[in-house]
Amino acid sequence: MVEIIGAYQVSLITTMGISVILALSLNLITGFCGQISLGHAAFIGAGAYGAAMLTTAGWPFAAGLAAGTAIAAVLGLVVGLASLRVRHDFLAITTMGVGFLFLGVVRQQEWLGGEMGISSIPDAGLGKGGYMVLVVLIAAAIALFSVHLKRSWMGYAFDAIADDEDTARMVGVDAARYKLTAFAMGTGLAGLGGGLYAHDVKFIAPDSFGFIESITILSMVVIGGIGPVWGVIVAAAVLSVLPFWFQFIEEYKLLLYGGLLFAVMRFSPGGLAGFVAGFVAKHKRRRAAAP
Amino acid sequence: MTALSNTAGLLEISGVTVRFGGVTALDDVSFAVNEGELLGLIGPNGAGKTTLLRAITGVITPGGGSIRLAGRDITGLPIHARVRLGLGLSQQLVRPLRSMTVIENVALAAGHARTLSPLAALMVRERSAERESALKFLDMVGIAEVADGQPANLPLGTLKRLEVARALALEPRLLLLDEPLAGLNHVEAARMADTIAALNKDGLTVILIEHNLSEVLRVCSRLVVLDNGRRIGEGEPRAVMADATVRAAYLGREAGDAAA
Ligand SMILES: Nc1ncnc2c1ncn2[C@@H]1O[C@H](COP(=O)(O)OP(=O)(O)OP(=O)(O)O)[C@@H](O)[C@H]1O
Ligand SMILES: [Mg+2]
Numbered sequence: 104m105v106e107i108i109g110a111y112q113v114s115l116i117t118t119m120g121i122s123v124i125l126a127l128s129l130n131l132i133t134g135f136c137g138q139i140s141l142g143h144a145a146f147i148g149a150g151a152y153g154a155a156m157l158t159t160a161g162w163p164f165a166a167g168l169a170a171g172t173a174i175a176a177v178l179g180l181v182v183g184l185a186s187l188r189v190r191h192d193f194l195a196i197t198t199m200g201v202g203f204l205f206l207g208v209v210r211q212q213e214w215l216g217g218e219m220g221i222s223s224i225p226d227a228g229l230g231k232g233g234y235m236v237l238v239v240l241i242a243a244a245i246a247l248f249s250v251h252l253k254r255s256w257m258g259y260a261f262d263a264i265a266d267d268e269d270t271a272r273m274v275g276v277d278a279a280r281y282k283l284t285a286f287a288m289g290t291g292l293a294g295l296g297g298g299l300y301a302h303d304v305k306f307i308a309p310d311s312f313g314f315i316e317s318i319t320i321l322s323m324v325v326i327g328g329i330g331p332v333w334g335v336i337v338a339a340a341v342l343s344v345l346p347f348w349f350q351f352i353e354e355y356k357l358l359l360y361g362g363l364l365f366a367v368m369r370f371s372p373g374g375l376a377g378f379v380a381g382f383v384a385k386h387k388r389r390r391a392a393a394p
Numbered sequence: 395m396t397a398l399s400n401t402a403g404l405l406e407i408s409g410v411t412v413r414f415g416g417v418t419a420l421d422d423v424s425f426a427v428n429e430g431e432l433l434g435l436i437g438p439n440g441a442g443k444t445t446l447l448r449a450i451t452g453v454i455t456p457g458g459g460s461i462r463l464a465g466r467d468i469t470g471l472p473i474h475a476r477v478r479l480g481l482g483l484s485q486q487l488v489r490p491l492r493s494m495t496v497i498e499n500v501a502l503a504a505g506h507a508r509t510l511s512p513l514a515a516l517m518v519r520e521r522s523a524e525r526e527s528a529l530k531f532l533d534m535v536g537i538a539e540v541a542d543g544q545p546a547n548l549p550l551g552t553l554k555r556l557e558v559a560r561a562l563a564l565e566p567r568l569l570l571l572d573e574p575l576a577g578l579n580h581v582e583a584a585r586m587a588d589t590i591a592a593l594n595k596d597g598l599t600v601i602l603i604e605h606n607l608s609e610v611l612r613v614c615s616r617l618v619v620l621d622n623g624r625r626i627g628e629g630e631p632r633a634v635m636a637d638a639t640v641r642a643a644y645l646g647r648e649a650g651d652a653a654a
Contacts, residue, residue, distance in 0.1 A: 256508040256515035263502055266493040269453070271472040273483060273511075274503040275564060279472075284512040 120238035126323035128292035136328035137265025142202030148312030150294020183286030184189030212353020220308025291346035328376030410459035434614030482566030490545035500528035503563035550577035
């Protein structure tokens with residue numbers, strides 16, 4: 104594989120794939136269920152640290168990855184339970200707090216490597232090309248799962264909760280239970296993405312999972328259109344490779360993504376998907392109007 | 395105490411009190427709704443009718459008293475759990491899900507068995523049976539022709555009927571209707587009242603809150619009257635309306651409104 108497309112492209116596609124996984128994971132919570140999260144990086148970090156610690160201790164790669172996913176999902180359930188009584192605007196603050204709390208705690212833990220983090224994380228043993236294929240397959244599976252979920256009765260109930268929680272309850276939807284389910288799934292998949300990230304770059308530190316990372320993932324979801332699967336995939340793929348092409352972006356990430364977030368909210372609240380849908384509709388109207 | 399309040403009803407409200415800050419919206423209200431009954435709940439503006447309905451469904455928690463549905467104390471249960479026990483509410487202030495079409499609003503309610511557990515809900519995509527039954531309820535309230543419309547583009551009268559269709563789609567044991575005739579013209583209101591009466595004939599128990607007294611008197615078998623958060627009357631409609639206290643509550647309020 105490496106021979107066919109080159110080492111640079113392999114690492115590019117791997118990074119893209121991991122970003123797509125992370126963006127789709129947040130999309131389950133924010134896009135589908137309408138629950139904002141500004142602390143998604145904490146769950147990515149939990150999965151990354153969990154998986155890396157265990158494989159470093161000798162666990163097989165797959166087992167470490169699965170454990171990291173489970174750790175993130177459990178943490179997500181706990182945070183979800185704690186924020187059930189919290190209403191929309193406040194949820195942003197709560198999840199942001201969780202993000203900072205995670206960083207603060209990890210920095211202090213000697214056994215997690217403290218500020219230095221964990222280095223020389225073992226290789227997954229698949230080769231660079233094989234690892235890329237694994238990441239792409241997982242991203243594709245999550246995309247298919249997302250599309251299925253959206254069309255299922257779970258997606259239907261999520262739509263109602265995202266629209267108006269009180270009305271959802273009035274038609275018998277246990278909003279709390281659905282929100283917890285969204286949180287557990289979304290944070291678990293974030294943990295999976297985190298584990299994949301850790302075994303891709305082989306080095307993690309608290310800084311990899313800061314506020315900027317949370318905002319980056321949220322930007323991908325918002326720019327993608329908050330919900331539409333293909334929109335989020337495109338946004339995640341493009342935004343994740345920008346730093347490869349323009350080195351300076353790394354320095355200005357917060358400014359750039361913050362600006363993009365604002366611009367999308369202000370000018371195209373439907374994001375990329377909404378913009379395209381509007382464009383298509385306009386084009387059709389014009390064609391219909393033409394003699 | 396009347397004999398009716400003493401028999402165990404489908405819904406039993408005992409000593410329900412609700413305060414909003416200094417305002418006592420409900421003051422020790424008790425009454426029962428019998429199985430198969432079409433009960434009119436009336437009273438002047440601000441009497442506490444909507445508050446009582448919100449206490450029954452669990453939107454607000456009463457400061458005192460208890461509410462029993464089919465003998466079971468539901469006072470502490472969350473809204474969705476009460477709905478699953480058989481309550482269906484059509485609200486005074488319409489709350490359509492604006493991200494969905496009219497039929498999707500109703501089909502979601504019709505699929506209440508599908509949404510019981512998130513995991514089971516994830517396994518099923520098929521919605522055609524629920525859409526079919528939703529269409530039946532939309533037809534019943536006379537708005538089937540706007541099934542694919544967006545709630546944002548529809549007039550209040552249509553949205554009120556959407557509320558009723560959605561409550562019906564839950565297949566409730568007890569249907570709670572808060573001013574379902576508001577926003578409808580004479581003909582539509584009479585037709586809706588007929589529909590409610592027909593559903594009741596088929597065995598559905600209903601509490602109907604309405605200011606349209608002529609329709610209330612036409613279809614209801616019994617009335618409960620609230621004023622200032624207190625129950626001031628209860629019984630056979632004509633007798634209740636002839637009662638001096640009830641007349642004073644209505645007239646007094648109107649005289650007050652006219653003076654204001
Ligand atoms: N959320 C609230 N906060 C404060 N006061 C409230 C609230 N809801 C109702 N009230 C007050 O409680 C009293 C009863 O209101 P309620 O809406 O139950 O009356 P109603 O009988 O439904 O009147 P209407 O016929 O106008 O709908 C009123 O004085 C109202 O102002
Ligand atoms: Mg009212």
